[in-house]
Amino acid sequence: MTGTHPRLEIRNIVRDFEGKRVVNDVSLAIDPGKVTCLLGPSGCGKSTTLRIIAGVDMQTSGTIHVDGQLVCDTVFRVPPEKRSIGLIFQDFALFPHLTVGDNVGFGLSGSRRDRAPRVGELLERVGLSHYVNEYPHQLSGGEQQRVALARAIAPRPSIMLMDEPFSGLDNRLRDGIRDETLALLKEEGTSVLLVTHEPEEAMRMADEIALMRDGKIVQRGAPYNIYNAPADKAAVAFFSDIN
Numbered sequence: 001m002t003g004t005h006p007r008l009e010i011r012n013i014v015r016d017f018e019g020k021r022v023v024n025d026v027s028l029a030i031d032p033g034k035v036t037c038l039l040g041p042s043g044c045g046k047s048t049t050l051r052i053i054a055g056v057d058m059q060t061s062g063t064i065h066v067d068g069q070l071v072c073d074t075v076f077r078v079p080p081e082k083r084s085i086g087l088i089f090q091d092f093a094l095f096p097h098l099t100v101g102d103n104v105g106f107g108l109s110g111s112r113r114d115r116a117p118r119v120g121e122l123l124e125r126v127g128l129s130h131y132v133n134e135y136p137h138q139l140s141g142g143e144q145q146r147v148a149l150a151r152a153i154a155p156r157p158s159i160m161l162m163d164e165p166f167s168g169l170d171n172r173l174r175d176g177i178r179d180e181t182l183a184l185l186k187e188e189g190t191s192v193l194l195v196t197h198e199p200e201e202a203m204r205m206a207d208e209i210a211l212m213r214d215g216k217i218v219q220r221g222a223p224y225n226i227y228n229a230p231a232d233k234a235a236v237a238f239f240s241d242i243n
């Protein structure tokens, strides 16, 4: 059945905070293996949308389906850890008291020995096998980001949500880590909803861009099409950041 459904589908999501409409009727569908970027200026409602999908915030109205299954409407709610959703945020939030290996294995079931093959495979894939018994503080920021990616991808989530995951990284490292992250996600066939305020990042990573402003999606399409034919003057101004 999963093949016939988008990995993630959100319909008519609205979120009001104290009478202020922060997310205003947002609908999106992400097909298997695709990367969609939710792109827009700071404060437009991107993180709120992502938090609602993750299940750590609740929409005022609207529905969320993962693999064709309803995970949330205004009366029914699957808890975050049961949504088959992976999360990566700007601060990597590794568990400081767990080794790198145990961080990567955290979302897997079974004993440490059961989890070892998947942990080993992913650490090797991100080039950090030698750190399996070290602790996060012994790693650089870029290395911690790779561990966070390995941890999030380990349980094979249907959809990966990423909120500005690269903005805390040194400029020098950023392009390399963007490309490595994308390569690993594509290899694993993971579908992605990536939030960013940087047009350049969306152009580099997205199969599809959803341009957001003031709580609404104002344009959707392939990066090339959006870049070449922005919907309105505000979109032109926003994209003019790219050199």
Ligand code: ADP
Pocket (backbone or CB within 6 Å): 017, 022, 040, 041, 042, 043, 044, 045, 046, 047, 048, 049
């Ligand atoms: P973005 O991620 O695009 O920068 P956010 O989703 O973080 O935007 O925020 C969108 C708007 O919602 C902002 O005006 C923000 O102040 C407001 N907002 C976010 N969370 C809350 C909250 N818990 N209570 C009240 N307002 C909030």
Ligand code: MG
Pocket (backbone or CB within 6 Å): 046, 047, 048
């Ligand atoms: Mg945000």
